[in-house]
Amino acid sequence: MAKVIQTAVAPVFLITGIAATLGVLSNRLARITDRARALERKLKISSDEEFNRSLATELRALLKRARCIHIAFSFSVLSATLVSAVVMLLFMANIQAINLGTAIAGCFMVAMLLLILAFIALLGEVFLATRSMRRGMIFADIDLGE
Structure with missing residues (x-):
């Protein structure tokens, strides 16, 4: 049993890392939601068509x-x-003294694939955020001295 516990330690640390990633994702989603709510409030009270298009x-x-x-x-x-x-x-x-090596390896490989896809989706979100900045949606009214 001690060997199994030693073997299980690495996946448990991986779960901790994924939990930290979930915290980052939650914070990013909260900021996006807050910004969207603020824009929706502005959109409701504005009658300037050009401004409303930029908000949309x-x-x-x-x-x-x-x-x-x-x-x-x-x-x-x-x-x-x-x-x-x-x-x-x-x-x-x-405990059951059965060979589940294939199932264990399969689960772990799929878990890693899903984690890779999660990081790719996060990277996509970061690209979208920086693209918004480059397009002037954010910092539009700040003079950058150019």
């Missing part, structure tokens, strides 16, 4: 960013679930 454009960009975060969050949770299954299968294999 930024809201669409925020929606795309929120979708990326949602995807990353979903993949991260699924990954953590599979890593938890790996730990459970390690103990079951030891």
Whole structure:
């Protein structure tokens, strides 16, 4: 049993890392949501068509960013679930004295694939955020001295 516990330590640390990633994703989603609510309030009270178009454009960009975060969050949770299954299968294999090596390896590989996809979705959200900045949606009224 001591060997199984030693083997299970690495996946448990991985779950901790995924939990930290979920915290980052939650914070990013909260900021996107707060910004979208502020823009919606401005959109409701403004009658300037040009200004409303720019707000609508930024809201669409925020929606795309929120979708990326949602995807990353979903993949991260699924990954953590599979890593938890790996730990459970390690103990079951030891207790029942059955070979679950293929199932354990399969779960772990799928968990890693999901984690890779989650990081790609997060990277996509970061690209969208920086693209919004380059397009002038953010910092539009700041003189950059150019």
